[in-house]
Amino acid sequence: MIKNFIEVSGLKKSFQTNHVLKDVSFTICKGSIFALLGSNGAGKTTVIKILSTLTKPDGGNATISGFDVVHQGDYVRECISLTGQFAAVDEVLTGRENLNLIGQLKRLPDVKSKVDEWLSFFNLEDAANRKVSTYSGGMRRRLDIAMSLMGSPQVLFLDEPTTGLDPQNRIAMWDLVKSLAAGGTTVFLTTQYLEEAEYLADSIAILHGGKILAEGTPQYLKEIMPQRGAQLNIQSERKAIEAMKLLNDNGIAVDSIEQNLPSLEEVFLTLIDEKKEGSNHE
Ligand SMILES: Nc1ncnc2c1ncn2[C@@H]1O[C@H](COP(=O)(O)OP(=O)(O)OP(=O)(O)O)[C@@H](O)[C@H]1O
Numbered sequence: 178m179i180k181n182f183i184e185v186s187g188l189k190k191s192f193q194t195n196h197v198l199k200d201v202s203f204t205i206c207k208g209s210i211f212a213l214l215g216s217n218g219a220g221k222t223t224v225i226k227i228l229s230t231l232t233k234p235d236g237g238n239a240t241i242s243g244f245d246v247v248h249q250g251d252y253v254r255e256c257i258s259l260t261g262q263f264a265a266v267d268e269v270l271t272g273r274e275n276l277n278l279i280g281q282l283k284r285l286p287d288v289k290s291k292v293d294e295w296l297s298f299f300n301l302e303d304a305a306n307r308k309v310s311t312y313s314g315g316m317r318r319r320l321d322i323a324m325s326l327m328g329s330p331q332v333l334f335l336d337e338p339t340t341g342l343d344p345q346n347r348i349a350m351w352d353l354v355k356s357l358a359a360g361g362t363t364v365f366l367t368t369q370y371l372e373e374a375e376y377l378a379d380s381i382a383i384l385h386g387g388k389i390l391a392e393g394t395p396q397y398l399k400e401i402m403p404q405r406g407a408q409l410n411i412q413s414e415r416k417a418i419e420a421m422k423l424l425n426d427n428g429i430a431v432d433s434i435e436q437n438l439p440s441l442e443e444v445f446l447t448l449i450d451e452k453k454e455g456s457n458h459e
């Protein structure tokens with residue numbers, strides 16, 4: 178694996194007085210799945226827009242496969258593909274026409290078989306010849322992702338890929354992301370679903386307050402919080418004892434109780450709380 182296939186260092190971006198990205202740095206290995214986690218408005222889409230050359234940063238730098246996203250945008254665009262947060266499909270065209278159009282724009286050989294392949298993968302065969310204006314939200318989402326995959330990109334940016342998908346299509350999406358990465362595609366996704374990041378990602382970065390609060394494997398993020406973990410454990414022990422007492426008082430016997438590592442959600446919320454406490458003292 179090329180360790181620093183995507184390298185982001187000290188990225189800054191403000192919109193007037195809104196300092197969205199203050200100092201954002203992380204690296205991503207080739208062929209890995211990276212999840213950028215953050216709440217609404219944290220700046221996830223802004224990071225994706227900078228990396229995909231749609232927006233210029235105010236400071237810092239970022240490279241993909243060694244190419245600078247600001248100064249070598251043409252090279253960067255050749256190796257990436259983006260599925261935005263809001264579907265970029267053309268309403269007036271049919272699903273098939275949308276895919277054909279992308280295939281032609283990218284000058285792909287054998288467009289028709291690629292189009293058929295993705296229509297079938299995303300269960301869109303029956304709707305292929307209908308105008309997209311008649312599609313449901315989930316169908317648009319799937320078509321949008323299929324369009325990004327037409328050119329077999331080296332890096333695929335997926336901005337909240339599973340938002341609006343039903344459980345069955347969400348699982349299909351997860352399988353797809355895993356198989357793309359296994360085939361060497363580097364996948365950069367944003368999500369608000371912690372369990373999604375935990376299940377999919379090789380590494381996760383938590384974006385908050387314009388900075389990366391923590392970065393690492395899901396396992397590492399849980400482990401770097403021994404004190405936090407211990408505090409959570411004490412809290413949950415207390416709750417467990419109270420619960421056992423309550424059950425006992427009501428004549429229900431408890432055989433055993435189990436304690437787990439803090440979930441990523443707990444790690445995330447604790448890091449944000451600490452940050453808030455810290456900033457109160459600034
Ligand atoms: N073009 C713009 N002009 C002004 N403000 C913007 C612009 N783009 C983004 N912002 C602001 O920057 C902040 C971060 O937006 P961004 O879309 O990156 O967040 P996000 O983490 O993707 O949120 P969400 O989870 O809601 O998608 C928000 O406060 C947003 O209003």
Ligand SMILES: [Mg+2]
Nearest residue numbers: 221222262336
């Ligand atoms: Mg967003």
